[in-house]
Amino acid sequence: MARDPRLFDASASLAERVTAAFSKDGPLAQAFPGFRPRGGQLGFALALAETLQKEGTLVAEAGTGTGKTFAYLTPALLSGLTVIISTGGKPLQDQLYKKDVPMLSRALGVHPKTAVLKGRANYVCLERLMHVAEDGVPLPERNSHAKLRKIVRFAQITKTGDRSELAEVPENDPLWPMVTSTRENCLGPDRCPHYGECFVKRARDEAQSAQIVIVNHHLYLSSVALKRENQGMDGMLPTADLTVFDEAHQLPAVATAFFGTRFSTYQVEDIAHEAEALGKSYAADGADWTKICGAVRKAVDELKLSCYAVGLTEGDRKAVETIERFGELAGPMATLLKAFAKLGDALKTNAGRRDEIDVLRAYHAEVLDEMDNWKHVATATKPPTASADTEAANAEIPASSPAVADLMTAAPSNAPQPTDKDREIAERLVKKNTPKGPAVRWVEVMKSGIRFNLTPLSFAGEFREMRKAEGGSWLFTSATLSTGGKAGAANTAADFGHYLREVGLSPEECRAEQWPSPFNYWEQGVFYLPDLPPPERNTIEHVERVVEAAWPLIVAAGGKTFFLCTSIAGMERAADLLEDKIKTNGLDYPLLVQNEMPRNALIEEFRRRGNAVLVGSMSFWEGVDVRGDALSLVVIDKIPFTPPDDPVTNARCEAIRASGKHPFFVHSVPEAVISLKQGAGRLIRSETDRGVFMLGDSRVLTKGYGKTVLASLPDFYKTRQLGKVLTFFADPERFREDLYC
Ligand code: SF4
Structure with missing residues (x-):
């Protein structure tokens, strides 16, 4: 495809070139059939172009369907700058690396060197593979030998060693941990006979010299911490002109775990x-x-x-x-x-x-x-x-504890350039830090043993220092970062206060803005609030009521339901009740329950069956994209407040109270609202999706914070009448006409 000269006009500003890229006759319109300029997408892209020029920080909430990936990739690619994109997990990493970046680069006529860097458990470890294949190590399953042969063949021909390229051996196969490495068992540069061909090393080297590097939040934090721990020594990533946190709503949870x-x-x-x-x-x-x-x-x-x-x-x-x-x-x-x-x-x-x-x-x-x-x-x-x-x-x-200092004596202290071994040792040391600032010390009792945790109450300070040291421009983006308002809606304003506090940003040092979804939620979806008593402490009784209220909807939808609970106990009870109801009524809806199979397999099965009912807890509230008819009803049992006995939340609330603020409104409500937005966001994933969102929690009408919750949800048609919802499923045309009567 011929390059559009407007995109490379040296006399034009980045904003002008971005505008040309998104124009009706621009390269995106030519490359992607069905592309049409969307106000929200261009607005977001121009805001980032301006941010890049000022070396500033942009916090961007972009509703589902805005086209946020192209919105930030277009100015990023046209700027020619070095960009690190950090995501919440592998699916988005793969989508960016395999699809979005190459497709958009081709359309724009740019050729950035792009690299993806994942956690080391994603790469075949040649040393461990040879050990398992050649030393007769007992294998976990009868068919493991055949799979092992496939992995050996794969290791001989792959350039990356990324196990996601070998679809024949499933992601959750028990063989993988035996042939991949951990920080603890990797032999490292001095001892490993395969270090020269090591896939982890290769991926890191590629990342160091790339213009666009795609990582996940945990790896990003590790790399930057590595740099800071060892002044003058490189981390795993290049120095970025622009750092993008996509799925930025996940950053606080990842950072809390990382800094603890x-x-x-x-x-x-x-x-x-x-x-x-x-x-x-x-x-x-x-x-x-x-x-x-x-x-x-x-x-x-x-x-x-x-x-x-x-x-x-x-x-x-x-x-x-x-x-x-x-x-x-x-x-x-x-x-x-x-x-x-x-x-x-x-x-x-x-x-x-x-x-x-x-x-x-x-x-x-x-x-x-x-x-x-x-x-x-x-x-x-x-x-x-x-x-x-x-x-x-x-x-x-002590600054360096005896055990670790002891190990460090073997490392060259005055080497002019960091060696691979230096990096390896430093990587091991990154996690030895104690959290800086107030932390909560807590104990967790599991079947497998007892864990002793030290978790920071806030990572904002450390994160702010990190950003300052790294420099450049910053983008935090997700569909759910704010509470309380929808862009364009009357009398509401999005409130980013909670998120900004979490990541250590002040409103003065960043631009925080919301770009709405282009979907017509009013026509595409219904928000149903059944007449139920408010949830008591007894989760089980409440879940039983929610199942009763949801059942007519599940039947009207023909299955096609996500039933999401805020607790495992509630989820198990809901699954039992729904199984009974499906059987008693002689229906053929497949019932899929969390933990019956790996999460991705469960979602795939849900898509494939077309009329399934999936019962899950919090892990299904986000990152699940089921477009089309297979998902027509999302039921959420109640507003997802963090359980009152959670030690980290409690300690954070105490600290907020001590500072004279009200922890429930400053912390608990925003957390719950952002989480609920994620859950509700599973329903409408495209301009043609239709469906019902049912919330089994009447507190949205009786409590003061209910207004904030309602204002944060998509602009669905709202009703408390079961009849209206049944009409929505049975007679879409009549329902649509009634909307405007
Ligand atoms: S350096 Fe570590 S990860 Fe790489 S092949 Fe050797 S043991 Fe495996």
Whole structure:
């Protein structure tokens, strides 16, 4: 396709060139049949062009169907600048890399070098693959041998090693963890015989020299943290002129996890198990492995028993302050620290005897560091407060803890340029930080063990510092970032306050704007609010009522339903009831329930069956795109407020209260609204979709915050009458005519 000279006119501004690209006779109209200029899309693109010129920050909420990807990619590609695009997960990464960027580049006549960088578990590890294929390692399933042969063949011909290219071996196959690497088991540049051809290294090298790099939020944060930890040393990514966070609503959750630290009893047990196996095989004379590892296991058992003795039970997630006899864990924690440190000594004594022992030693040091964050537990008589606790934790930890510093002595300290090994070591160290600023210390009891967490109350400060150090322009975009208003609607204004606070932006330093969806929600959808009592604390009873209220709609829709719950218990009860109803009524709707198969497979099955009812919890509220007839009804049991006993939310609310603000309105309502918008957003995905959104929560009419909730949802036709909804399904034409009577 011939290049449009208007896009490369050196005398024209970026805004003028972007306008030409989106014009009726522009390259996009010529390249994409059905393309037509959309006001929201052009508005967004021009806002980004202006942001780039000022090296500013744009926060852009773009409704479903706005065409937000092309809106930001067009100015980004025409600018010729280096751009990092960070997404919430793999599906969007793949879509951008395989489809959107190449398609749009061709249409615009530009040829940027583009790279995608995923987490290391996405790439075949040649070292581990050879080990599994050649050393007769037992395989998990009967047909694993055939699949292993496919992976070996794939590794010989692939350029990227990206396992998503090998569709014949499903994403969730138990073979994958055996032939991919983790930070903990990668041998790294000095020890790995395959390092020269390593797919992870290759992907990182590609990213370093690319103009457009597509990553995910976690990798982005890791790379920038790496740079900051090691001044002068590159991260995994190039320095960007523009950093784009797409699916930016997911950034706060990812960043909270990233800036927090944690260790678990099962990690410690795993290390002890691995150390015993490796020690006995390769360094039998180097230590009494049975005794040392046995002591670690015994200490773990004692700590677990003590946790149960102070009243913790499976499923608990409790802040330390709320565990009355928390001080009783002091002895068992001290014993575990001592036993685990002794294991570290044994690994150190045997360093250099076998690569796997050295790799395990690095992992051990990392976990020991995390455990060190809990050292004060061994001496505390009273549980500390959240903020005092952080100070105590920070005070106790030397700038570089002994375990890690010990490992670092092997690294060249005065090398002029960072080597791959430097990067490898630095990558291991990134996560050793304790959160800066107030944090909440909490304990989580799972079937597999007990996890000790230290989670920051806010990552805004650290994130602000990161942005300052990185420089350039910034874009945060998603369909759900604000509360309280729809662009273009009368008497409402979008409120970005909550999101800006979360990511550490002040309204003065950014432009925050909303571009509406081009869909005609009024005609395409109905918001049905059944006459139900407000949800009580008893989730199960409420879910039972919601199922009853939703059932006539499910029948009218012919299945084709997402039934989404705010709790696992509610989801299970809803699934049981719906299964009964489907059977009793002799209907053939396939019932698909979360966790019955992997999420993507479940969604694929839902699309394929065409009349299914899918019951899920929060993980189905976002990132699910079912266009067309297969999805005609979305039911949500209630407004998704975070459970009142969540330790992180509680600590955040306390901090907000201490600052004189009302946590419910400043934190809980915006969080719930953004989440509800995501859930409701599953329904209408194209200009021809039609459907009903039912919310089983009458508090939107009885509580003060209800107005904010209603104002944030798409502009559906709203009704409390079942008859209207049934007409919507049975007689669309009549329903449409009635709308305008
Ligand atoms: S460097 Fe690490 S990821 Fe790469 S092949 Fe070696 S062990 Fe595997």
